[in-house]
Amino acid sequence: MASSRLAELSESLPPTTLIAITFLLTVYLVQIILDPSLNYYTLNPSRILAGEIHRLFTSSVLHASLMHIAMNGMSLVGIGSILETSFGTLKLAITIALSMLVSPCMYVAIAWIARVVFRYDSWMKSHAIGFSGILFHLSVLEAYSHSRANRSVLGIVQVPSRLYPWTLLVILQIFMPNLSFLGHLSGILTGFLQYYGVFDFIFPSSVTLQTYDSRLPSFCTERQNFVATPDVALGTPTESAGDVICKAAAALWLYVGYIMETVFVILLGRRGRSADTNTIAADDDEEWVGLPPADHNFSKEEQHTDEQVL
Numbered sequence: 001m002a003s004s005r006l007a008e009l010s011e012s013l014p015p016t017t018l019i020a021i022t023f024l025l026t027v028y029l030v031q032i033i034l035d036p037s038l039n040y041y042t043l044n045p046s047r048i049l050a051g052e053i054h055r056l057f058t059s060s061v062l063h064a065s066l067m068h069i070a071m072n073g074m075s076l077v078g079i080g081s082i083l084e085t086s087f088g089t090l091k092l093a094i095t096i097a098l099s100m101l102v103s104p105c106m107y108v109a110i111a112w113i114a115r116v117v118f119r120y121d122s123w124m125k126s127h128a129i130g131f132s133g134i135l136f137h138l139s140v141l142e143a144y145s146h147s148r149a150n151r152s153v154l155g156i157v158q159v160p161s162r163l164y165p166w167t168l169l170v171i172l173q174i175f176m177p178n179l180s181f182l183g184h185l186s187g188i189l190t191g192f193l194q195y196y197g198v199f200d201f202i203f204p205s206s207v208t209l210q211t212y213d214s215r216l217p218s219f220c221t222e223r224q225n226f227v228a229t230p231d232v233a234l235g236t237p238t239e240s241a242g243d244v245i246c247k248a249a250a251a252l253w254l255y256v257g258y259i260m261e262t263v264f265v266i267l268l269g270r271r272g273r274s275a276d277t278n279t280i281a282a283d284d285d286e287e288w289v290g291l292p293p294a295d296h297n298f299s300k301e302e303q304h305t306d307e308q309v310l
Contacts, residue, residue, distance in 0.1 A: 014227055015220040016093045017080035021073055024131060027061045028069045038062060042127035043104055043183065043310075045111040056104040059129050064309045072131045072310075079138045086145060088229035089220060090209050098199060099137040099190055106186035107133070128180035130310030133187035139165045140191025165191070180308035206231060 010018055043059035063069040084092045111123035143151065143164045151164040159167045165188050173181045193199060209229035220226055
């Protein structure tokens, strides 16, 4: 029964999304077998600037636990399938590859600026690992490329679609502080750069992508849900960056209200406004499922640094 459901799922996924999921699961299986020390593969800006460039890639494809890979995998199934239907199979593949390079570089750049300008050194010493920085990149493209006016955050409150990635960033950080805020933020910023055309010089034209569609391996092109590159590139902004800044300023007050309302509802429930509503405090012994223990595969000399998952 389980195998048949997996087969149905694999048949329903478009090629790039399926390949990405399969790759991440294969890497995690290798992790289980070899049990490597994650300390040598995390996104750690100080080590990267010291020459350990491999961390820019390995940090995105490794995960801290089964729950961690499961959560990111399910998110990729949802976001990847939507974007692949809009962008085409080949363009989504290029987008994911680009994000796996640029998002970690954005992380390192912000951490370095924080050290040099603000004397804030914590991000330089932190360890981050996981695919969700790329997922936040994709979530920006999905939110900005589709016409839905509102999105639901955690099934609790509706926010404007274009504020969804930012709202999710804040909410997750409030209730899961061990997540990598900078990793998620780097993904969001990378998504904005792509949406507003900064990376256009990297992406081939739609005509070129359509030419290469026919040269892809047959196991991709012969799949029923293979998505050829559309004639008109989707996800292209219809407004200037100046328009966006003005709209962002006008929406700031609403955005703060949405955040406060979301936090209020999560903490107190939908009837939390009544004076006699009781709240239930979390047990101090509870841990967020999917996060690694404090000593999870990190060497002793690194235990003083922050350990985060993406």
